[in-house]
Amino acid sequence: MGEHTFTVEEVAKRLNITPRTLHYYEEMGLICPATRTAGGHRLYNDRVVEKLSRILRMKESLGISLQEIREILDVEDALEQLRVSFEEKINIMEKKSIVDEYIQLLAGVIAKIDDKIASLNEMRKNFAERVQRTVDLKTSLSNEND
Amino acid sequence: MGEHTFTVEEVAKRLNITPRTLHYYEEMGLICPATRTAGGHRLYNDRVVEKLSRILRMKESLGISLQEIREILDVEDALEQLRVSFEEKINIMEKKSIVDEYIQLLAGVIAKIDDKIASLNEMRKNFAERVQRTVDLKTSLSNEND
DNA sequence: GCACTATCTTACGTTAACGTCATTTCGTCG
DNA sequence: CGACGAAATGACGTTAACGTAAGATAGTGC
Numbered sequence: 001m002g003e004h005t006f007t008v009e010e011v012a013k014r015l016n017i018t019p020r021t022l023h024y025y026e027e028m029g030l031i032c033p034a035t036r037t038a039g040g041h042r043l044y045n046d047r048v049v050e051k052l053s054r055i056l057r058m059k060e061s062l063g064i065s066l067q068e069i070r071e072i073l074d075v076e077d078a079l080e081q082l083r084v085s086f087e088e089k090i091n092i093m094e095k096k097s098i099v100d101e102y103i104q105l106l107a108g109v110i111a112k113i114d115d116k117i118a119s120l121n122e123m124r125k126n127f128a129e130r131v132q133r134t135v136d137l138k139t140s141l142s143n144e145n146d
Numbered sequence: 147m148g149e150h151t152f153t154v155e156e157v158a159k160r161l162n163i164t165p166r167t168l169h170y171y172e173e174m175g176l177i178c179p180a181t182r183t184a185g186g187h188r189l190y191n192d193r194v195v196e197k198l199s200r201i202l203r204m205k206e207s208l209g210i211s212l213q214e215i216r217e218i219l220d221v222e223d224a225l226e227q228l229r230v231s232f233e234e235k236i237n238i239m240e241k242k243s244i245v246d247e248y249i250q251l252l253a254g255v256i257a258k259i260d261d262k263i264a265s266l267n268e269m270r271k272n273f274a275e276r277v278q279r280t281v282d283l284k285t286s287l288s289n290e291n292d
Numbered sequence: 293g294c295a296c297t298a299t300c301t302t303a304c305g306t307t308a309a310c311g312t313c314a315t316t317t318c319g320t321c322g
Numbered sequence: 323c324g325a326c327g328a329a330a331t332g333a334c335g336t337t338a339a340c341g342t343a344a345g346a347t348a349g350t351g352c
Contacts, residue, residue: 008299019299024340039348041299061265063209065338079280092287099284106277113270117263119207124259131252134225138245141238154329165329170310185318187329211308 005034005043015052022052028066030055030073062113072109075102151180151189161198168198174212176201176219208259218255221248 008019022042025031031051033042051073058069078098154165168188171177177197179188197219204215224244 018340020340020342023300028339037299037348039299040301041348057265057269060209061262061269063206067338076276079283083283095287096284099280099287102280103277103284106273106280110270110273110277113266113273116207117266117270119203120259120263120266123203123207124256124263127252127256127259130222131249131256134245134248134252137225137229138242138249141241141245164311166310166312169330174309183318185329186331187318213308 003045005045006049008042008044011044011049011052014049015056017056025052025055025066028070030066030070062109062116072105075105078102149191151191152195154188154190157190157195157198160195161202163202171198171201171212174216176212176216208255208262218251221251224248 006014008022012019012022022031026033031048034045034048035043037043055066055069055073058064058072059066075098079102082095082098152160154168158165158168168177172179177194180191180194181189183189201212201215201219204210204218205212221244225248228241228244
């Protein structure tokens, strides 16, 4: 029952990026391969591919840096650790601090997303108006040869 | 009835950028100052400031390069020329070609905007769910000290 | 076992979008 | 008019996010 794994090239092709990008994201501490072959070749699984596609969406749509993405992922990982070892009696205040940090962070991200959506809607409207005026211009151009 | 003009620093402060950015955008052919003083100091007017804030919005919200922005602005300028000298009997086919090019270009931009908005909405939903789960976790943490 | 292609690691190269001097000239205010 | 803070014009520096090339292994099909 070994889960499905992918080579570097398979992942790259699937996400429409290059192997170099995978290496780079690993250098930056954003991801790490699920495992390696005896010879040292990287093997990824669905979980990592999912994470990667999230990273790419954040980068592309949200336009934030890999550094900022890393901060989000780091807190998420800490949170995951917290869920897994939930029963462990590590300092409760410390747990709460991680949770609060995450909520704060995401609140900021969501606010940013909302701003962006609002701005994009405005731009869309603006561009649509320009297109409309240009279509009108085109119409009047057609009536010019009479 | 000379229109209001602004110095480099005034514009920079107003748009929250640096003078260097203004110089750079001018180098790239994105803008040019309305006029200059006898001594060569740049003077901007409201029109240029408006254009600049559009450029910044495109860059920030749309996340496109200055190069792509320039292409849009170039076609807009050609279109403006066309409106101004509308009566001139320059080749009608040429006019139509400019108009069509602009409509094509903006259609692409608008499509991109729509994609982006859709993607951002998805991400927003995803993040909101994560926040919700984390808030739940926090609640269960509060019940831990009993 | 061998040929051939994919990967690995290391390291230097590249591009966009400015930042940061340095030097010189300009605008203006007492 | 003299000083002093902006502005101009080079020109080199910087950073993020990869690209690219090289030399050495690893994986794979026959």
